[in-house]
Amino acid sequence: MIHSSESAAAFNLPPLDILFGKTAAMQAVRNKIERVAATDVPVLIQGESGTGKEICVQLLHALSLRSRGGLVKVSCPAIPHSLLETELFGYEKGAFTGATTTKLGRVEQAHNGTLFLDEVGSLDLNVQSKLLQVLQDGTFVRVGGHESRSIATRLVSAANGDLRNQVESGTFRLDFLFRINAVTINLPPLxxxxxxxxxxxxxxxxxxxxxxxxxxxxxxxxxxxxxxxxxxxxxxxxxxxxxxxxxxxxxxxxxxxxxxxxxxxxxxxAEIDLSQxxxxxxxxxxxxxxxxxxxxxxxxxxxxxxxxxxxxxxxxxxxxxxxxxxxxGMPEVPPRPIRSSSGLKKNDPPAAPTPSSHSSSRTRLY
Missing domain, CATH: 1.10.8.60 (Helicase, Ruva Protein; domain 3)
Incomplete structure (x- = not known):
């Protein structure tokens, strides 16, 4: 059994009882994460923006056998399409004008760790086909190179919507979808x-x-x-x-x-569902x-x-x-003044926030 609470604390994640709450839907998410974490199967996490996809990726990595390796995030829509291939796969010296040194890509940086593709639906078809090769046989070629390189990494992807709709519209490869969602985790909206x-x-x-x-x-x-x-x-x-x-x-x-x-x-x-x-x-x-x-x-x-x-x-x-x-469900009383806390008078202005352990990334739940 994986000691999930200890692993989460070691990676500075929020307490799992806070992260997953008590609803049946979130308990099912927790159980699925704990079951698949120790495997190397690709995982697709789907959910609306702000539901906690990234924190679940961090937990998957923390509980995995690759937790000693790095968790390398790729924010797919933030990288211009013209640069995405070199960002992912790196390039050899002399591959293009300005390539004065060899550069490792995100895929190679994630060797023995976890590669996280955020908003994977924004990847173009060409990059999808190259990533498909990585998933199929664990190899890739740097831009401008000829040598096939082996990679051992666990792929976790996240999407805001249903990628099957993109498959139907021709903007997402069906074979790539099959590869990245060996296990799908659906996060419910708040x-x-x-x-x-x-x-x-x-x-x-x-x-x-x-x-x-x-x-x-x-x-x-x-x-x-x-x-x-x-x-x-x-x-x-x-x-x-x-x-x-x-x-x-x-x-x-x-x-x-x-x-x-x-x-x-x-x-x-009004939000109107016109499907019926x-x-x-x-x-x-x-x-x-x-x-x-x-x-x-x-x-x-x-x-x-x-x-x-x-x-x-x-x-x-x-x-x-x-x-x-x-x-x-509206308030029946006017807003109340804040209660004074230790070291503060009720009418004193708030102190400027200072860096502390309490303002760390532990607050993040999404």
């Missing part, structure tokens, strides 16, 4: 693991409270309900940014405003509900969160307003 939200929020609040020397008040129940009902398009990355701002500023009002978009800028829109018949009545009801919620929030803010005044402004009963607040 909106599908809402039960893990309190764990993640507590983790980020604790981390940034130490970093900024601020101890904010506990989030209200209504704010938590709002966060649990939110769809989180940016996933864990968006959640971390939101909590970091909350700890630094101490305003629940600002946090709520981030979760409720300004319709005066974006207009009333839609109910105009349901869509209209949801759009009306969203707009109503935003109007109530703006009037609350204009009246300094005085609910009696807000009800009068909206020409509804006080009881109706309380019901609507509860139904929408």
């Amino acid at each position: 909106r599908q693991r809402i039960a893990d939200l309190p764990i993640l929020i507590d983790y980020f609040i604790e981390h940034y409270s130490r970093t900024f020397r601020h101890t904010p008040e506990l989030l209200s129940k209504s704010a938590m309900r709002l966060m649990q009902n939110y769809h989180w398009p940016g996933n864990i990355r968006q959640l971390e940014n939101l909590i970091r701002s909350y700890v630094l500023i101490g305003s629940e009002d600002a946090l709520v405003a981030e979760l409720i978009p300004d319709q005066s800028r974006s207009g009333v829109t 018949p839609v109910s105009l009545k349901n869509i209209t009801r949801q759009a009306t509900h969203d707009l109503e919620r935003q109007i109530i929030l703006k009037v609350l803010q204009a009246n300094s969160w005085n609910r009696q005044k807000t009800a009068k402004w909206l020409q509804i009963s006080y009881r109706s307003l309380l019901y609507k607040l509860s139904e929408a």
